[in-house]
Amino acid sequence: MAAKLAGVLPKLDQAKVIADLSVPGKKFVYIDRNMTAAQELAVNRLGIPGLYFENTEKRHYPEGDLAAHILGGVTVGNHGIAGVEGYFDQRLQSDPAPLRLSIDIGIEGIVRQEVEKPFKAFEASGACGIVMSATSGRILAMVSLPDYDAGNLGNAPADERFNRCVTGDYEPGSVFKLQTISMALNSGLIHYWDRFDTTHPLRVGRFTVTDFEPTHKWLAVPEILAVSSNIGASRIATILGPQIQRDWLRKMGFFRKLGVQLPEAQPTLYHPESNWGLTTTMTVSFGNGISVTPLHLVTGVVPIVNGGIRYHPTLLAADTGAPPPQGERVMSPQTSDIMRALMRGVVMSGTGANARVPGYLVGGKTGTAQVVGPNGTYEKHLNNASFMAAFPMNDPR
Numbered sequence: 001m002a003a004k005l006a007g008v009l010p011k012l013d014q015a016k017v018i019a020d021l022s023v024p025g026k027k028f029v030y031i032d033r034n035m036t037a038a039q040e041l042a043v044n045r046l047g048i049p050g051l052y053f054e055n056t057e058k059r060h061y062p063e064g065d066l067a068a069h070i071l072g073g074v075t076v077g078n079h080g081i082a083g084v085e086g087y088f089d090q091r092l093q094s095d096p097a098p099l100r101l102s103i104d105i106g107i108e109g110i111v112r113q114e115v116e117k118p119f120k121a122f123e124a125s126g127a128c129g130i131v132m133s134a135t136s137g138r139i140l141a142m143v144s145l146p147d148y149d150a151g152n153l154g155n156a157p158a159d160e161r162f163n164r165c166v167t168g169d170y171e172p173g174s175v176f177k178l179q180t181i182s183m184a185l186n187s188g189l190i191h192y193w194d195r196f197d198t199t200h201p202l203r204v205g206r207f208t209v210t211d212f213e214p215t216h217k218w219l220a221v222p223e224i225l226a227v228s229s230n231i232g233a234s235r236i237a238t239i240l241g242p243q244i245q246r247d248w249l250r251k252m253g254f255f256r257k258l259g260v261q262l263p264e265a266q267p268t269l270y271h272p273e274s275n276w277g278l279t280t281t282m283t284v285s286f287g288n289g290i291s292v293t294p295l296h297l298v299t300g301v302v303p304i305v306n307g308g309i310r311y312h313p314t315l316l317a318a319d320t321g322a323p324p325p326q327g328e329r330v331m332s333p334q335t336s337d338i339m340r341a342l343m344r345g346v347v348m349s350g351t352g353a354n355a356r357v358p359g360y361l362v363g364g365k366t367g368t369a370q371v372v373g374p375n376g377t378y379e380k381h382l383n384n385a386s387f388m389a390a391f392p393m394n395d396p397r
Contacts, residue, residue, distance in 0.1 A: 072086050134396040147160060167293070173367035192338055202234055228351050310327055368384070
């Protein structure tokens, strides 16, 4: 029988079929759970008794690999095993009502195109991009490359299934200076006109803090952000101290999982309080010594640009007629106003000049961090590059 079936079902594993049928007491065996109508007809023509056919529902993802990491995928039995399919499996099995996501498929497609350009140009091992509403925390697009066909999750390699937006923890690099300067201004211990000595590298014990492109002069706070001075950020952090820094990062959600509707979402990696001394305070100020997911970064920048309100990130669309989300105030509106101006300055006269778009008030912050190798040391010629942006900076959406 197995040999006959293999003649019309080329992918059939004859040995497995024989082994399954030989198990004592087994009432039935699935031979093929993805047959076409033509294959069903061909099997019927074989005239083998005891074979039965079962019609089942099957997920179909018309966009293929677009939004694959968000959707996830299902088993042959239509049980979710990743993405929102996995997170909401029980709900989808028991309730036929539609589950509306916040994803805008048009924005998702554009983000994928834009993320794919540097991914291919630099032959990167991975890339990701996230678009989040600054007024609600709803995720409008989430792209992780390489990706896979959501309808064929089971055959996708592990590297393609890996969602870099929520599963990958990376040292953020200089985009974290947005947190450092925000907490400094919000604390009242620093003012945007204050100046800091960046004339020479800063030595702390056996470590030395340097700038990639040294200015060798005193810099005001806007200049520290615009030229991305590690030395300047470190000097600001030493005034704040470890406790203020840790309290701020905890408030901004960097010390916990974010609760987004993806089972793959991971927490951040950071030093315990007992090991968070002056050196850690300084390195974290410019995005080293802490590893976070890209979604943590985006969620942490939203209150910096929207007036100071932190929202929980979500992949669910708003219910019709539902009130807007309340969020939580984490900084003063005045601090947010200043930060928007500083981020606009980064684009107009700093390291983010490539983000200038005629007709759009774009603000942002660049970041570069060395990749940590398998032996725990930095790889000299491997970097993670990032850019956090918002627009329009007079009223980010």
